[in-house]
Amino acid sequence: MSEVAGALNGAVTVSIVRHVAPENAAQMVAWVRAGSSLAERFEGFLGTGWVRSAPGSDAWHMLYRFADHASLEAWESSPQRAWWLGSAQGLVGESRVERRTGIEGWFEEPASRDVEDLRPAAPAPPRWKQATVIWLAFFPLSLVLGSLLSATGLELALVVRTFLTTLVATPIMTYALLPWMTKRFEWWLHR
Numbered sequence: 001m002s003e004v005a006g007a008l009n010g011a012v013t014v015s016i017v018r019h020v021a022p023e024n025a026a027q028m029v030a031w032v033r034a035g036s037s038l039a040e041r042f043e044g045f046l047g048t049g050w051v052r053s054a055p056g057s058d059a060w061h062m063l064y065r066f067a068d069h070a071s072l073e074a075w076e077s078s079p080q081r082a083w084w085l086g087s088a089q090g091l092v093g094e095s096r097v098e099r100r101t102g103i104e105g106w107f108e109e110p111a112s113r114d115v116e117d118l119r120p121a122a123p124a125p126p127r128w129k130q131a132t133v134i135w136l137a138f139f140p141l142s143l144v145l146g147s148l149l150s151a152t153g154l155e156l157a158l159v160v161r162t163f164l165t166t167l168v169a170t171p172i173m174t175y176a177l178l179p180w181m182t183k184r185f186e187w188w189l190h191r
Contacts, residue, residue, distance in 0.1 A: 011046060012072045013065045017096040019058045024091055028060060031088050038080045039064060044071020072099075125189035133185050137177040141169055 020028045036048045044067035053059040066072035075081055124130075145165045149156070156164070182189065 011065060011067055012069055012099055013063055014072070015096075015098040016062045016094060018060045018062060019093045020060065020091055022056045022058055025052075027091060031084075031092065032060075032062065034087075035081075035084045036064075038084055039075055041080075042066075042071065042075045042078070044068060045075070129185075129189050133181050133189065134173075134178065136185075137173060137181045138169070141172060141177060145169055 032050055039045050039048060046065040046067055048062070048064040050060055050062040053061070064075075066075060142165065145168055149161060149164065
C-alpha cells in the first residue's frame with residue numbers, strides 16, 4: 001500500500017480555530033458539548049477536545065478525530081452537523097481549519113496536511129505609501145552607489161553607469177532594503 005493510500009485510510013484529525021466573544025463563553029461550552037454529543041453517535045468517531053488560548057480570549061482551539069476519511073466525511077456532510085453549525089450563527093466564527101492524518105494530529109508532525117486559512121487577506125497598503133517607502137530606500141542607495149562609482153574615477157557613458165548601478169541596486173533593494181523598510185514602516189503602511 002502506498003504512503004498516500006495509507007494516509008487516506010488512516011485516522012484524520014480536524015483542528016479548527018473558532019472565535020467567540022469572551023462574554024459568550026458559557027454558550028460556547030454548551031455548543032461544543034452539543035456538537036461532541038452529536039459526533040460521538042457517528043461510526044468512526046474517536047474523540048474531541050478544545051482549549052482556549054487564555055482566560056478572556058476569543059480564540060478556541062478545537063479538535064475532532066475520526067478513524068478514516070469516510071467516517072469524517074459522513075459526519076461533516078450530515079444534517080446533524082449542519083443543524084449544529086447553524087445553531088451558532090452569529091455566535092461563533094472560524095479563522096482556520098486544518099486536517100491531519102495519523103496520530104500526529106494529536107502529538108507529532110503530520111504525514112500530510114490540509115490547511116485552510118479562513119481569515120480575510122490583509123489589504124495591500126495604498127500605492128502612494130508603497131511608493132514612498134520604496135523611494136525612501138532607493139534614494140539613499142542611489143546616492144551611495146553613484147558616489148562610489150564616481151570615486152573610482154572612471155568616465156563611463158550614462159547607459160553603462162546606469163546599468164552598473166541598477167545591477168547592484170536591484171538585489172540590494174529586493175532582498176535587504178525593502179524587507180527591512182517594510183518592517184520598520186508596517187505601522188504606517190497598514191494604518
